[in-house]
Amino acid sequence: MSEQKLPVVVIGAGPIGLAAAAHLVERGIEPLVLEAGAGAGTAVREWSHVRLFSTWAEVVDPAAEKLLAPTGWSAPDGTTYPSGGDWAADYLQPLAGVLGDKVRFGARVTGVSRLGRDRVVDAEREQQPFTVHVLNTDGSEERLTARAVIDASGTWSTPGPIGGDGLPALGERAAADRVSYRVPDLNDPAVRARYAGKRTAVIGSGASAFTALAYLAGLAKETDGTHTVWILRRGIGGDTFGGGEADQLPARGALGLAAKAAVDDGYASAATGFRTSAVEKSGDQLVLVAEDGRRLDPVDEVIVLTGLRPDLSFVSELRLGLDERLQAPARLAPLIDPNQHSCGTVYPHGVKELSHPEQGIYLVGMKSYGRAPTFLAMTGYEQVRSIAAALAGDQEAAERVELTLPETGVCGGAGLFDEPGAAGPQEGGGCCAAPSTLQIGAAAPATSGGC
Structure with missing residues (x-):
């Protein structure tokens, strides 16, 4: 042939x-x-x-x-x-x-x-x-x-691991029964029970992490004791939550604002500049340890959304x-x-x-x-x-080009996380302006899901 x-x-x-x-x-x-x-x-x-x-x-x-x-x-x-x-x-x-x-x-x-x-x-x-x-x-x-x-x-x-160096953190594999690499489906009773009333660490700073934060904030409103610890390898600045209302994909902008609301309303707390090197067991819980030696309070579950x-x-x-x-x-x-x-x-x-x-x-x-x-x-x-x-x-x-793409609504990149002031808000408008807080209703926020 x-x-x-x-x-x-x-x-x-x-x-x-x-x-x-x-x-x-x-x-x-x-x-x-x-x-x-x-x-x-x-x-x-x-x-x-x-x-x-x-x-x-x-x-x-x-x-x-x-x-x-x-x-x-x-x-x-x-x-x-x-x-x-x-x-x-x-x-x-x-x-x-x-x-x-x-x-x-x-x-x-x-x-x-x-x-x-x-x-x-x-x-x-x-x-x-x-x-x-x-x-x-x-x-x-x-x-x-x-x-x-x-x-x-x-x-x-092939999801990314917990480790800030791109490798699995020490103890990550041993803690596999408490670690997930997917956005949780809280409509599934078994999954919902896994996170309800628990302290959960969410590692990541993209659309998937925003979605997990928003979902878990909704669960926290319904179930006492539910709290999220959001772990970022950078600091929080004007670009952290994406383009907000300036994003040409409105649902993507709203997603970032939903994550911001989760933090502002106290359903999630943030640990910034935290690059995880180890996962240690502490009784029935896990302790995350950073490269600089910092240790977080124990958590029950870890959701890894690092790309x-x-x-x-x-x-x-x-x-x-x-x-x-x-x-x-x-x-x-x-x-x-x-x-x-x-x-x-x-x-x-x-x-x-x-x-x-x-x-x-x-x-x-x-x-x-x-x-x-x-x-x-x-x-x-x-x-x-x-x-x-x-x-x-x-x-x-x-x-021939047959496509016009919307603006990303995102400023800066992961490579800037070690530069002084890299996470600070930008002056001026557009997608670099610090997003304002938006009240998010009970409906599930939209996310990319990889697209």
Whole structure:
């Protein structure tokens, strides 16, 4: 079989992987989506209780919508905010259904390479198709060949650890029964009982941490003794809670303000400049110890929301050009580096920024951002539109920008946490102004859920 007749393998049947398949179909290219889980949006379903801060209009891919239209599917109200469960059930599952046998479930990719060539071999490398090793749920293994590979496997399976140095804190593994790396679903009676009336440490400073703070504040209003200790590696300043009312994604701004209200109203206390090095057991509780020797009062539970990182193990035989800090494509990294960026937008980008020394392999979606935060579904949809155009030979369309992104509403980056005054409020207006307190009602706040 000639390489042009081989399918393009897409790894992951989440929002970006399925959008990639839709764009490939639109271009007359055969996709094969390999999903380790049992259904579409497996990772999304794990945070089904969390509401996105993007509206339905911003999380439905145009090519996917065209593919769905003949089935009678119609997009939900574009001005409303779906939960992760809504997104998976009302969009991702129908989309996978339309794609039919182009999507395979229970197929875990364990390795990608060039056929007959490890990463060392130069000879005729670019003339060889890709080989994709797959482990099926029945235990069988197989090798598939592909003309190109789009890795949309995300970062959900590899959350960041407690340790401020990027490594697990001493004692973190031993305390695994008291440590969670997900936003709690307080609608689940067992989960609710785990945190009700308890002292819980929440480690992190992004949208997921904001969500956990707001959820636990709601629980504290209903159950005496419930309190959250919010642990930040930086101080609290004008940028800590995001863009507030100046954020162009209003639900994202409200989320930061909900977290601020949790602190202002006394449902959470903050431990700043605290980079955890150890987790020690104290009877039935845990004590967190910082690098500088500080020890916090004992807590019952710990929720770790320190970001996610890409699993690069199964693409290690490919020649990837990755930024040494973010583990993102080298040409994309300067656009998203939280050490450099403050307010403003991340420029829309496509095949040029996502290409590697190994031609034909693309990391897209959350995985393309490596360890950088603030990824939006719209960004991923633009990525795969551009890549599909390039694979079809339409270079003009591949290089054309078809997306305008909202401002992030976030100032400063994690790399500033050691600089004197880095956490202080900025002068002037815009997204750098200190947010005002907003009264948040009982409804669950919206959050990104990774998009």
